[in-house]
Structures are given as C-alpha cells and as structure tokens.
Amino acid sequence: MNRLVIGVDARPLSSRVSGVARVISRILMSYPRKQDRFILYAAGPCHSDYEHILRLPGVEWRQGQGALAWKQGLWFNAVLPLVLRRDGLNGFWGSQQVLPPFLPAGLPSVLTFYDLVAVYFPGSMRTIARVQQKVFLNYSVRRANRILCISDQSRLDMIRELGVPEERTATSLLGVDPVKPRRVTLPCGKRPFILGVSTLEPRKNFGMLLDAYELYAKSARSPHHLILAGRRGWESPEFYAKLARLEAAGLVHVMDSLDDESISFLYSQCSFFVMPSLYEGFGLPLLEAMSHDRFCLASDLGCFHEIGGKAIRYLPAEDTNAWAHALTQTAAKTPRMKKFSWKQWSWDRTAGIHAEAFASSFGA
Numbered sequence: 027m028n029r030l031v032i033g034v035d036a037r038p039l040s041s042r043v044s045g046v047a048r049v050i051s052r053i054l055m056s057y058p059r060k061q062d063r064f065i066l067y068a069a070g071p072c073h074s075d076y077e078h079i080l081r082l083p084g085v086e087w088r089q090g091q092g093a094l095a096w097k098q099g100l101w102f103n104a105v106l107p108l109v110l111r112r113d114g115l116n117g118f119w120g121s122q123q124v125l126p127p128f129l130p131a132g133l134p135s136v137l138t139f140y141d142l143v144a145v146y147f148p149g150s151m152r153t154i155a156r157v158q159q160k161v162f163l164n165y166s167v168r169r170a171n172r173i174l175c176i177s178d179q180s181r182l183d184m185i186r187e188l189g190v191p192e193e194r195t196a197t198s199l200l201g202v203d204p205v206k207p208r209r210v211t212l213p214c215g216k217r218p219f220i221l222g223v224s225t226l227e228p229r230k231n232f233g234m235l236l237d238a239y240e241l242y243a244k245s246a247r248s249p250h251h252l253i254l255a256g257r258r259g260w261e262s263p264e265f266y267a268k269l270a271r272l273e274a275a276g277l278v279h280v281m282d283s284l285d286d287e288s289i290s291f292l293y294s295q296c297s298f299f300v301m302p303s304l305y306e307g308f309g310l311p312l313l314e315a316m317s318h319d320r321f322c323l324a325s326d327l328g329c330f331h332e333i334g335g336k337a338i339r340y341l342p343a344e345d346t347n348a349w350a351h352a353l354t355q356t357a358a359k360t361p362r363m364k365k366f367s368w369k370q371w372s373w374d375r376t377a378g379i380h381a382e383a384f385a386s387s388f389g390a
Contacts, residue, residue, distance in 0.1 A: 029061045030388050033110055033118040036066035037098045039076045045310055046122045051079050056377035065113060069101035099158055102126055117388030125166040136383045137170035141307025142183050147229045164188060171387040174198040179328035180307040200308055201373035202317045207294050208287035213279035214251035221296035223289060223311040227259035231302040231343055236268050238349035243277055250357045252278045255292055293318035298360050304343050309333055319363045323352050337363060
C-alpha cells in the first residue's frame, strides 16, 4: 500500500479537552494504516493533555511561526496555505469542518463535518469562530473531495442547507473509550444527583432544564440534586441569576475544568443523565453516559436517536412541563439500561472510515 503524508488542522489540540480535540486524538490513536504519516499544524504548542499523540509513530507537530502565530484563526487563514505548499503532502484533513482559504489547487482534502450551528444558532458561537464558519463553510464543503459527517442528521442537514451532492458525503459516527474514573469530591455529598455535561450556553438549553428542575424540586419531598459539569460560557444574565438562586439553595452545582477521568466518575455516580439540547451534530456526552450504563433523558433530536435508539427517553426540547414530569418519574424509579455495546461504538470504526476516505481521496 502507498504511504500517504497527510496534513491535519490540529488547532484544537493546542487547548484543553474539547469535543473536536477528542475526535482528532482518538482517530489518530486508532488509525489502521500504520504506514501513513501525519503532520499536525497549529499556531501554538500541543497541550499537555495531548502530548501522548506526539509519541505515536509517524506523527509530527508543526508549530506556527511569525507575527501572525499569536492568533490561531489568523495563522490558519493567512499563513497555513503557504506552509502547505512546501511540505509535500498527499492530502489535507480538515478536522473541524473548515479548510484554509487558498488551499493549493492540486491538494485534495477530506472534511470532518460536525454541525450547522453557524447556520441554526450563530449567536451561540464566539465571534471569531462564527465569522470563520460563515465565511469559509460554503467554500470548504465545495472544495473538499470527501465529507465525513458525525451523524446522519448532520449529513442530511448539510446536504439540504448547503447543497452538497450526496455522493461526496458519508456518515462516520463517533466512538467512545472506557475511561477509568478518578474520584472527585461531590458538592452534594452522598445525596443522589442528576448529571448534565456541557458548556453552559444557550444551545444546550440549560435554562429550560433549570425551570423544569425547579418544578420537580418543589414537588419532591427529597429532590435529587443537579450537577452541571462544564465551563460557564456565554449565557444570559437572566440564566445566571436563576442559576445563582438555585446554587444558593444548595440544589444545583456547577463543576468546571474537569478532566475526562473526573467526568467519568460523575457519570458512574449519577442517578441518571440529562441532555436537553436544542441542537447538536452528534451528542458525545450522551454516548459517554450510556457507556456508563446510565439511563438518559434527551431532547427529541435525530442524532440522539442515532445514539440512544429505544434505550432512552426522548422529550420535546422546549416543553418545560414534560421535562419536569420526566424528572419526577425518573428520580422516583430510574429504568435499568441494557449492557452497553463497546464494539458497536468503537473508535476503530470511526478511524477506519476516515482511513478509507483518505486512501480513496489522496491516491493510496
């Protein structure tokens, strides 16, 4: 088999744990074509959370240089296209659904496509990310030789909204790995708790969840606590006022800056998991909760059905009363989950689909 030299948009690996960084790292770790070489491009250094990636055979980190390297987006758009011209690549992997402008004309590319947040919920994105997505998303999906979407819902949304020919697309569902839990101090002590995992931002719909939780807590003699594991993001002042009130009552707790092992412990200890998102491209926390054999309440989104099938309960994302009722019922008697299928959700499958796309698109 021919050896490929593949450039990778590795900017997410310069920061702490994130969904896209996890996708990149897991695909590289499970990649089946051991003869291929990856050059990882980023403006900054590799974060310590991902230094193990650099010890993989055939993986090289290429850090940006020059005046524009202080800002990842500027470097990616203005400098990286020039760097790619001289590195003798067979292809480029757009690992976070955008390609740099002025990508060399003869360089084929594969895009991993996550979602249409920039189209459906632009206000939930940071300004620089929103501008980059809006400016370069259409260019990227038209420029890519192959587009791998993380759910069938995401793939069909992209085809419909961006007019991408279906024959250039495929679905590559994400995977999950066993993570050994590391004990952390629970803010609710030994009291049972409900868990949500995500950055606190409007698309995650935690404002509705707090309203539903408050209705449940008022009607319960001894309510389960609610732990939200995630960074405090760009929510409204009204949301944070509501959150502060429930935190002061000792019922709701936010746990920030947790690593994978600490979050794994929360999954293993919670009574059940909730994911009330208004929109997602996949829903990795939902899959992680299921991998810990935890029952889940989730919004009635297509991508969540792809993950949960008939094993979990789906609710209208904006129906506060339905969520309050479901919290009450599930806290009183949580259904048992069937044993999780690790084989079905292996990262080997995701990496294999990417390897096939690289081989067919890059001429192996």
